[in-house]
Amino acid sequence: MTGPVIGAADRRVLCLVPAHDEEATIGLTVKSLSRVWAISEIVVVADGCTDRTAAEASAAGARVLAGQQRLGKGRALDAAIDRVERPHTFVLVDADTGEPRARLNVGKSASSLAAGFNSVWVTKAKTRTVFRYNARSHRRVAGGSVEIARPGQNIAVVTGARAVWVGVRNDDPDDRSAETVVRIDPSARTQQPIQVAGGVQDLAVGEGAVWVSNRFGSTVTRIRVSDGRQDVVRVGAGPKGIAVGEGAVWVASSGADEITRINPRSLEKKSIALGAIPERVTVGGGSIWVTAKEAGRLIRIDARTRKVLERIDTGPRPYALDVTRGRAVWLTILDANGLQRVRFHRPR
Structure with missing residues (x-):
């Protein structure tokens, strides 16, 4: 594998x-x-x-x-x-590319990016600007970038539910006052700041809501897109990565050696023991994929039965991951300063 x-x-x-x-x-x-x-x-x-x-x-x-x-x-x-x-x-590169138009040069210190609305949106930790690039021309959209009005560090950006969402963390890492998720209208470039008492660790969008894994406690905050109402769900200690897919929200809890499945409507939750400290999570190919950095493993969970299918030895400190076309998982290996591919078949 x-x-x-x-x-x-x-x-x-x-x-x-x-x-x-x-x-x-x-x-x-x-x-x-x-x-x-x-x-x-x-x-x-x-x-x-x-x-x-x-x-x-x-x-x-x-x-x-x-x-x-x-x-x-x-x-x-x-x-x-x-x-x-x-x-x-x-x-x-596709065979009919011909002459490349340009390189998408976003400069240094990019902390997060997301694709949506025919654009690529880039945040940088050292500036409050969210940069917008045309996905076809690779050029910065004139007048399209947004200066976040809320002070802090832009640490995450996602798109969905007809908006761009930016997670803003307090400048002082010891400051435990409320942090902010900013909703940006991509057409009007208007901003709506939403305070999140539990802080911002990671963001995901889906099932009619923005989901925030909280930095200050063992919780996840659901922000309903329709009315802005917030609901707080208690999960395992130390929530890190969060993802939406296969009809649920999935949260990696680094302090509890488990992943939590949240029903996006009832907010009922189930914990799945991993036997290792999870870091990041993604969804694809009928499975939930979790990196266990310290154990050096990629853990695969069947999205339907919620049972652990495999614990795959990857090498030291796997971290970020993504699924391509539902047939392979790519992940970064921090200690090897490289990438690894894991092929898979969909669970029967």
């Missing part, structure tokens, strides 16, 4: 370009990518091509992995990843 850890000593950036019958554009794409100084190697994955895609890619300077039978983009990429030497970073 586990993939190899990509070590800190290998800083190669490998660009994968999946292609099926793209002879008209693949040469231009490869040549334009070759001018990107950070890319160490370009590999074109020719998926059952019937034209000159492989020849054009090779002539432009790419390494070509060709398959006679068409597998489809996802399976072809999975097969290619298993055949190449592991780099420090993978970059995925």
Whole structure:
């Protein structure tokens, strides 16, 4: 189940370009990518091509992995990843990209980002501005950035429920007064500050509410989008990551070695013992995925039965994670300064 850890000593950036019958554009794409100084190697994955895609890619300077039978983009990429030497970073580019327009340069100290409303929204801990970039042109939207009126550090941003939501933490880490979630209307750029007595650790949006894991206590705050009403739910000690999916809210409780499932309507909750300290949580592929940083494990829970399916050894200190296309989990390995991929099948 586990993939190899990509070590800190290998800083190669490998660009994968999946292609099926793209002879008209693949040469231009490869040549334009070759001018990107950070890319160490370009590999074109020719998926059952019937034209000159492989020849054009090779002539432009790419390494070509060709398959006679068409597998489809996802399976072809999975097969290619298993055949190449592991780099420090993978970059995925479509074969018909041609000449890249621009790099999305957001500067230093970005603390969080979220996609929504045809834009990418970026927060930085050292400024109160939420920056807005056009998702197509990669340029900052003129007049689109928002200066948060509430003092503090912008530590999280999410989109959903027709708004952008920003978590603002007090400047002084020992200040335990109420912290703030700010609702931004992306069209009018108006702000609505919402005080959260329990503080802000992480945010998630879904099931008609904004969910806040609280920094000051063993609680989660539900902020109803319709009327702003707040309800506080007690969970395990030390809530950290929070996610919404599979009809529930999932909270990693680092002080209780458990994950809490909250019914988003009744607020009834069930605890699932993990036997390890959880850090971050995400939902995908019919499962709940939890990183246990100190135990060096990725824990998989069946979303339907709520039973632990697997405890996967990952290497030292796994942290952030995400699920891609419901078929693989990617996670960061802090002590290896790298990434790891874990493939999976949906639970039956």
